[in-house]
Amino acid sequence: MRNRAGEETAVRIVDAARQILSEAGLEAATVKAICDAAEVRPGSFYNLFDSKETVILEVIRQAIVAVDPDPERTGRDHITDLVEAFVRFVEDRPDLARVYITVGVSGGITDAGIRARMIRHHSERVARFTAALLRDRPNLTDAAAERTVDALLAALNGYTLQRMLDPDFDFAGHAKALLEMEPR
Amino acid sequence: MRNRAGEETAVRIVDAARQILSEAGLEAATVKAICDAAEVRPGSFYNLFDSKETVILEVIRQAIVAVDPDPERTGRDHITDLVEAFVRFVEDRPDLARVYITVGVSGGITDAGIRARMIRHHSERVARFTAALLRDRPNLTDAAAERTVDALLAALNGYTLQRMLDPDFDFAGHAKALLEMEPR
DNA sequence: TTCTAATTTGAGTCATCGCTCAACAAAAGT
DNA sequence: ACTTTTGTTGAGCGATGACTCAAATTAGAA
Numbered sequence: 191m192r193n194r195a196g197e198e199t200a201v202r203i204v205d206a207a208r209q210i211l212s213e214a215g216l217e218a219a220t221v222k223a224i225c226d227a228a229e230v231r232p233g234s235f236y237n238l239f240d241s242k243e244t245v246i247l248e249v250i251r252q253a254i255v256a257v258d259p260d261p262e263r264t265g266r267d268h269i270t271d272l273v274e275a276f277v278r279f280v281e282d283r284p285d286l287a288r289v290y291i292t293v294g295v296s297g298g299i300t301d302a303g304i305r306a307r308m309i310r311h312h313s314e315r316v317a318r319f320t321a322a323l324l325r326d327r328p329n330l331t332d333a334a335a336e337r338t339v340d341a342l343l344a345a346l347n348g349y350t351l352q353r354m355l356d357p358d359f360d361f362a363g364h365a366k367a368l369l370e371m372e373p374r
Numbered sequence: 375m376r377n378r379a380g381e382e383t384a385v386r387i388v389d390a391a392r393q394i395l396s397e398a399g400l401e402a403a404t405v406k407a408i409c410d411a412a413e414v415r416p417g418s419f420y421n422l423f424d425s426k427e428t429v430i431l432e433v434i435r436q437a438i439v440a441v442d443p444d445p446e447r448t449g450r451d452h453i454t455d456l457v458e459a460f461v462r463f464v465e466d467r468p469d470l471a472r473v474y475i476t477v478g479v480s481g482g483i484t485d486a487g488i489r490a491r492m493i494r495h496h497s498e499r500v501a502r503f504t505a506a507l508l509r510d511r512p513n514l515t516d517a518a519a520e521r522t523v524d525a526l527l528a529a530l531n532g533y534t535l536q537r538m539l540d541p542d543f544d545f546a547g548h549a550k551a552l553l554e555m556e557p558r
Numbered sequence: 559t560t561c562t563a564a565t566t567t568g569a570g571t572c573a574t575c576g577c578t579c580a581a582c583a584a585a586a587g588t
Numbered sequence: 589a590c591t592t593t594t595g596t597t598g599a600g601c602g603a604t605g606a607c608t609c610a611a612a613t614t615a616g617a618a
Contacts, residue, residue, distance in 0.1 A: 196565060215484045216401060221606060231567050236607060238565095291535075298539045300399045308539050337551055341529050343406060344548070346538065348528030351475075351535070354484045355492050364528070367409040367521055371555050380595055405576060415597050420577060422595095 202228040207264060208249045211293055212285035219246060250297060250304060253290040253342045254311050256283055258318070269322045270369060277362045280350055288354050291347070337360070342368055379390055384422045386412040392433045395477055396469035403430065434481065434488065437474040438495050440467055442502070453506040454553060457530070461546045464534055472538050475531070499527060 206227035210219045225235050239245050257279060258272075265274075276367050281286045298305040319339040324330060330338070345368050353361040390411035394403045405426050408417050421526075423429050440463055449461075464471045481488040503523040508514060514522070529552050537545040 199565085213483075215480050218484070220604085222604085230609070233568070233609080234566050242606065243375065288483065292476075292480040295535055295538065296480055298398050299397075299476060300402070305539055310608095312536065312539075334472060338555075340548060341552055341555060344532030345525050345529040347532035347535055348530065351479055351531055352496065353477065355489055355496075364524060368525055371522075371525060383595080402575080406574080416577075417579080417598070418596050422581095426576065 196234070196238055199228075199230060199234060203230060203235060204245060204248055204252075206244045208252065208285055208289065211246065211249055212288040216246070216296065225353060244309065246293070247304075248306075249289055250293055253286040253294065254307060256286045257290055257311070258315060261314075261318070267322050269319065269326050272319055273342075273365055276346055277365045280353060280365075284354075287350055291350050291354055305371055306318055312343070316340065319343060323359055334346075338372060341371070380418070380422055383412075383414060387414060387419060387422065388429060388432055388436075391429045392436065392473065393471055395430065395433055396472040400430070400477055400480065425496065431488075432478070433473055434477055434491075437470040437478065438491060440470045441474055443500060445498075445502070449508050451502075453503065453510050454457070456503055456506055457526075457549055457553060460530055461549045464537060464545055464549075468538075471534060475534055475538055481510060496527070503527060522556060525555070 205222060207219060207224045210223055210227060212225075221232055221235060224242075224245065225232055228362075229236075257276070259275060259279070294304065294308050298308045316336065319342065320332075320335050323335045323339055324332070327335070346365055349359075349361055349364050353359045362374055387408060391403060391408045394407055394411060398407075403426075405416055405419060408429065409419050412419075441460070443459060443463070465518075478488065478492050482492045483489070500520065500523055503526065504516075504519050507519045507523055508516070511519070530549060533543075533545055533548050537543045
């Protein structure tokens with residue numbers, strides 16, 4: 191990387207990398223494939239990024255950030271808002287959702303840095319969802335709320351996974367139905 | 375592939391492939407890496423298998439088969455048995471569980487054959503779990519039972535995913551707690 | 559216009575990929 | 589013992605991977 195310019199080109203490269211990662215997976219995300227999709231030559235690629243890995247990590251970062259938009263609003267959301275926001279994320283940004291689930295997970299197994307980020311992100315989600323649930327249903331104990339949220343988030347991730355495999359899967363319907371579940 | 379013998383060698387190769395796939399992911403599963411781990415030379419590899427892909431698909435097949443052991447016993451299990459069998463699978467064979475979740479999913483996005491097998495396998499699981507649940511709780515309607523099973527399996531998959539990222543995660547505890555959930 | 563710095567280029571390096579095959583070794587028949 | 593079948597070897601093939609860099613091009617300041 192020689193300097194800080196060419197930002198529009200850098201954006202095109204990251205966009206191309208995201209598209210390839212989401213549609214064809216990590217294996218297919220070669221420098222050549224990314225450069226072709228971004229209409230850039232390898233020299234430009236390496237003028238702007240230190241390595242292929244840098245670009246891929248940037249896409250994963252985008253995905254993690256996009257999972258929970260507006261995290262600064264913590265404290266005001268209802269649990270339905272949080273679920274709906276996640277549904278919107280999966281429906282509107284299937285590319286980032288795919289990256290989140292596939293690259294995030296397989297990368298999490300290989301790469302300790304990615305793993306740490308995924309785990310941290312998950313515990314932040316649990317805290318946020320639990321606070322919202324307790325606000326909506328104050329009759330629940332803290333433990334019961336956290337158990338419920340654990341199950342809710344696991345099921346949301348499971349449905350996301352299913353949605354990635356089967357584009358016809360009614361993700362929104364199933365996700366919202368989860369709000370009707372509770373410990374018996 | 376020249377003949378059908380050298381089966382012990384073939385087993386060693388598949389074992390090595392499974393280990394590498396589970397610990398280091400698809401990217402790391404090169405023919406050289408597999409051969410080194412199996413203490414075999416590439417010539418022998420290609421004497422026994424048509425391609426690298428053949429071996430990887432065999433590992434994925436093993437994983438899918440191992441998810442639901444003894445499927446011929448359909449009709450007698452309780453829902454708790456099915457969940458416990460899955461818990462045992464994840465705890466006892468984390469290697470195959472990792473392959474199931476990571477390679478199965480990322481492969482499912484790329485490869486139509488893998489995708490079809492994963493989807494088929496999932497609908498078989500839904501049918502089996504739903505039958506068991508209706509047997510245990512005849513007061514549920516078919517639709518409610520299937521909704522419950524959908525959520526149960528999604529959550530199990532989500533927990534599996536979480537377990538793959540965090541080895542300290544109490545998978546068995548969370549999985550069994552799911553049996554206490556129901557539609558309200 | 560002219561000079562300079564920012565940006566892009568593409569041929570090229572070296573390593574590694576999946577895979578092949580002629581030769582060799584070990585068993586198994588006969 | 590000799591032949592055949594079965595299994596293994598490892599050098600090496602062409603293709604492609606990530607990545608480099610001197611040269612060309614472009615853009616903005618002077």
